[in-house]
Amino acid sequence: MSKDNKYSILGNGFSGEDKFSDRLLYKSNIYPLVKDSMWKCMMSFERPQYVSYLISSLFDLDYNYVLENLKEVNFVLPKYNVEEAVKTVDFVCKIDDVTYLIELNNQPKDYVFRRNMDYLYKVAGSDRESGKNEYTKIKAVNINNFSCENLSKEEQNLYHAGMNGNKFIELGDDFEIKFIFLPYLKKTWYTISKLKNIYEKEKLIKELKDWEKFLLVTLLDDSENLRILLRENTLFKKYRKEAKKMTKDEYQHYMDLAVKANEKMYRQIEKDAEVRGETRGKTEGKDEEKIATARKMKECNESIDKIKLYTGLSTEKIKSISI
Numbered sequence: 312m313s314k315d316n317k318y319s320i321l322g323n324g325f326s327g328e329d330k331f332s333d334r335l336l337y338k339s340n341i342y343p344l345v346k347d348s349m350w351k352c353m354m355s356f357e358r359p360q361y362v363s364y365l366i367s368s369l370f371d372l373d374y375n376y377v378l379e380n381l382k383e384v385n386f387v388l389p390k391y392n393v394e395e396a397v398k399t400v401d402f403v404c405k406i407d408d409v410t411y412l413i414e415l416n417n418q419p420k421d422y423v424f425r426r427n428m429d430y431l432y433k434v435a436g437s438d439r440e441s442g443k444n445e446y447t448k449i450k451a452v453n454i455n456n457f458s459c460e461n462l463s464k465e466e467q468n469l470y471h472a473g474m475n476g477n478k479f480i481e482l483g484d485d486f487e488i489k490f491i492f493l494p495y496l497k498k499t500w501y502t503i504s505k506l507k508n509i510y511e512k513e514k515l516i517k518e519l520k521d522w523e524k525f526l527l528v529t530l531l532d533d534s535e536n537l538r539i540l541l542r543e544n545t546l547f548k549k550y551r552k553e554a555k556k557m558t559k560d561e562y563q564h565y566m567d568l569a570v571k572a573n574e575k576m577y578r579q580i581e582k583d584a585e586v587r588g589e590t591r592g593k594t595e596g597k598d599e600e601k602i603a604t605a606r607k608m609k610e611c612n613e614s615i616d617k618i619k620l621y622t623g624l625s626t627e628k629i630k631s632i633s634i
Contacts (some may be wrong), residue, residue, distance in 0.1 A: 312415070316448055320440040320609075327430050328494075328496060329454055329458060329494035329498065330345075330417070330419075330456045330457050330493065331343055331345050331493055331497060332345075332532045333345045333346035333347075333349075333417070333614070334346075336531075336532040337532070338375045338532045338533040338534070339532050339533040339551065339555065340385050340556075341551070341555050341557065342557070343529065343531075344415075344526070344530055345415065345417060345456045345493070345530065345615075346614075347415075347417075347520045347597070347614060347617045347618075347620070348616050348620075349554075349557070350401055351401075352557060353529070353550070353553070353554060354380070354400055354401070354402055354413070355402075356383055356404075358553065359378060359381050360378060360546065360549075360557075361525075361550055362402055362404070362413070363377040363378040363381055364521075364525055364546055365413070365452075365522055365525060365526075366381075366406070366411055366413075366450075366452075367398060367406075368520065368521035368522040368525065369452060369489060369522045370411075370450055370487075371539055372406075378494035380406050380407065381404050381406060382404060382405045382406070383403060383404060383405075384403045384405055385454060391428075393607075401413055401414050401415045403434070408448055409448045409449070409450055410434055410447050410448065410449055411450045411451070411452075412430075412431060412434060412449065412450075412452070413451075413452045413454065414427050414452070414453050414454065414516045415450070415454045415456070416453060416454065416455045416456065416457070416609055417456045418457075418612060418613070419457035419458075420611070422611075423455075427451075427453055431451055431488075434447055434449060435447050435449050435486070446485070448485045448486070449485070449486050449487070449488075450487050451487070451488045451489070452488075452491065452494065453488065453489070453490045453491065454491045454526075455490065455491060455492050455493065455504075456493045456494075457492065457494065458492050458495060460495040490525075491532070493526070496514065496523055496526060496527065497530075499519075499523075500527055500531070500536075503516060503536070504534075504536045504628055512536070512539065513539055516536075516539055516543070517541055517543070521544075524540060524543055524544070524547070525544075525547065525550075526537040527593040528540060528541065528550055528551065529542060529550065535546070556580075558622075568574075600627075601622040601623065602623055602624070602632060604621065604622050604631050605622045605624055605628075605632050606633075606634055608621065608622075609629070609632060609634045610634050615629055615630070
């Protein structure tokens with residue numbers, strides 16, 4: 312533990328060496344959840360059972376209640392330009408009077424957390440922006456596909472929400488953030504899978520947190536050990552079955568829907584800019600802005616799929632952009 316019992320994520324250094332790959336899992340023929348497009352397909356309001364399970368297990372809520380009361384967020388935060396548009400989180404919903412935000416982070420850099428916090432603060436103040444004299448109640452989750460290099464084992468346990476029952480940031484009932492570092496979960500699974508004694512192995516799998524089991528189901532390739540895990544919950548088997556149905560055509564269908572949604576977002580950004588008296592320039596200027604955004608995203612090692620979603624540029628155009 313650091314001096315004065317203080318902990319810090321920023322500045323500790325990050326490592327992506329033990330991250331989960333976003334490439335196709337060949338034995339099961341599915342993409343892992345850390346792939347941006349797979350997240351958008353499976354963790355959505357079209358398939359609310361999966362995100363409901365994750366939220367209910369992380370925040371100790373009744374699953375059926377969450378599933379029945381999961382609502383899309385109606386408010387739209389101000390985004391003044393294209394770069395602001397990429398600061399949204401991966402999933403936002405409301406359950407009763409609490410807003411839940413989930414962010415999947417694949418880039419091991421400080422700016423990821425700063426970006427997440429920037430958006431979180433905007434959401435927290437959204438009710439005041441709409442004229443209400445109160446702040447939005449927030450429950451947030453950061454799922455990070457990288458680890459902190461310079462944390463002690465004690466600090467790793469603290470940051471890895473659920474390993475020892477600790478929550479990283481909790482300011483009363485109105486503001487709570489959980490951080491999950493997937494490489495720590497990967498190491499835990501590796502240790503379990505290497506056990507020779509099947510009874511000891513099954514015992515440790517049962518002792519995993521429900522949200523840990525679910526995330527492993529979305530990230531691992533087929534194996535005898537995974538089959539043990541799948542017996543824990545029928546929802547796990549359903550997830551794998553649905554994930555396998557994501558054929559190339561279906562995958563492209565969801566990509567096309569995401570691109571259309573992105574184009575709609577751009578139109579809203581331009582409309583907001585016009586209301587504020589900002590000039591957007593001619594078509595050439597807009598194309599230059601998209602290219603500039605794509606270049607910055609390439610510099611941050613974002614995937615081609617994600618760049619397409621946020622810029623609307625073609626794969627060929629993105630590949631041709633130098634950094």
